[in-house]
Amino acid sequence: MPTFASDCLKDRTVLITGGLGAIGQVVVGRLLAHSARVAVNDILNEETARQIFDQQKWPVDRARYVRADVTQAREAQRLVQETITAFGRLDVALCHAGMAHTSSILDYPEAEWDKILAVNLKSAFLVAQAAARSMVKHGVKGKIIFTSSWVQDVPWPDITPYNVTKSGMKMLMRGMARELAAHGIRVNAVAPGIVGVGMAKRQWDTEPDYRRRAEKAIPLGYLQPPESVADAMVFLSSDAADYITGVTLLVDGGASLYPMD
Numbered sequence: 321m322p323t324f325a326s327d328c329l330k331d332r333t334v335l336i337t338g339g340l341g342a343i344g345q346v347v348v349g350r351l352l353a354h355s356a357r358v359a360v361n362d363i364l365n366e367e368t369a370r371q372i373f374d375q376q377k378w379p380v381d382r383a384r385y386v387r388a389d390v391t392q393a394r395e396a397q398r399l400v401q402e403t404i405t406a407f408g409r410l411d412v413a414l415c416h417a418g419m420a421h422t423s424s425i426l427d428y429p430e431a432e433w434d435k436i437l438a439v440n441l442k443s444a445f446l447v448a449q450a451a452a453r454s455m456v457k458h459g460v461k462g463k464i465i466f467t468s469s470w471v472q473d474v475p476w477p478d479i480t481p482y483n484v485t486k487s488g489m490k491m492l493m494r495g496m497a498r499e500l501a502a503h504g505i506r507v508n509a510v511a512p513g514i515v516g517v518g519m520a521k522r523q524w525d526t527e528p529d530y531r532r533r534a535e536k537a538i539p540l541g542y543l544q545p546p547e548s549v550a551d552a553m554v555f556l557s558s559d560a561a562d563y564i565t566g567v568t569l570l571v572d573g574g575a576s577l578y579p580m581d
């Protein structure tokens with residue numbers, strides 16, 4: 321169901337990394353409902369992707385799967401290239417792929433540190449850079465949107481390296497916004513809170529300590545619907561956000577007001 325005018329992304333091509341994840345699928349559905357063409361990236365195999373496309377009933381003429389590991393520069397560049405080959409242009413890049421690993425900082429393994437930096441931060445840099453290069457080359461005044469998190473500014477425990485990646489993403493976003501403004505490219509971030517699907521839900525279901533803390537951390541009092549993340553992305557992708565750049569749009573039910581008393 322569209323939230324905004326159902327043609328507000330007509331003739332726009334959007335790419336999204338991690339688009340087959342729990343939040344990603346909802347974002348793709350919302351983008352399509354607002355008439356966008358969508359290049360859906362993930363690392364899942366083609367058969368799994370096909371099943372998700374079928375289940376979601378995404379229209380084949382406006383949704384295309386591009387399997388790529390966006391922690392690799394060449395793959396990120398290929399993703400942008402295949403998007404343009406499929407749809408003729410690239411208007412919006414959503415750097416959305418991410419992962420979390422729970423561990424006290426005392427035990428956090430070096431290999432996991434390297435992995436989370438690569439999946440959450442390096443991939444965002446690589447895809448944003450490849451998208452920006454293409455937009456500059458083709459004279460497209462496009463939009464780049466990062467998926468950050470409310471924990472970019474809050475030291476939520478047991479996921480400190482995750483928080484570091486989202487903090488780094490905030491400066492990447494602000495720096496790119498500053499540098500690319502001269503080209504008319506807008507760069508922003510959406511910072512969700514504790515969403516009722518995906519990685520937070522996995523922690524909610526399996527980590528009693530997490531759940532105890534999370535239950536007290538949302539002033540609005542309920543887990544975040546993924547549609548609220550998708551709507552923020554549709555808004556930032558649309559003409560209505562043309563005068564916005566360098567901003568984190570917090571969509572977190574007030575979680576960033578933590579600590580609560």
Ligand SMILES: NC(=O)c1ccc[n+]([C@@H]2O[C@H](COP(=O)([O-])OP(=O)(O)OC[C@H]3O[C@@H](n4cnc5c(N)ncnc54)[C@H](O)[C@@H]3O)[C@@H](O)[C@H]2O)c1
Nearest residue numbers: 338340341342343362363389390417418469515518519520
């Ligand atoms: N779930 C939450 O509460 C929450 C809150 C704030 C921010 N976020 C952010 O939202 C985004 C999506 O989270 P989610 O909860 O839907 O998680 P998810 O695990 O359901 O989805 C992540 C997707 O990214 C894909 N991916 C991982 N590595 C990749 C790679 N190298 N190349 C391409 N794709 C890759 C995965 O296959 C998966 O489909 C992440 O950036 C996450 O940090 C989530």
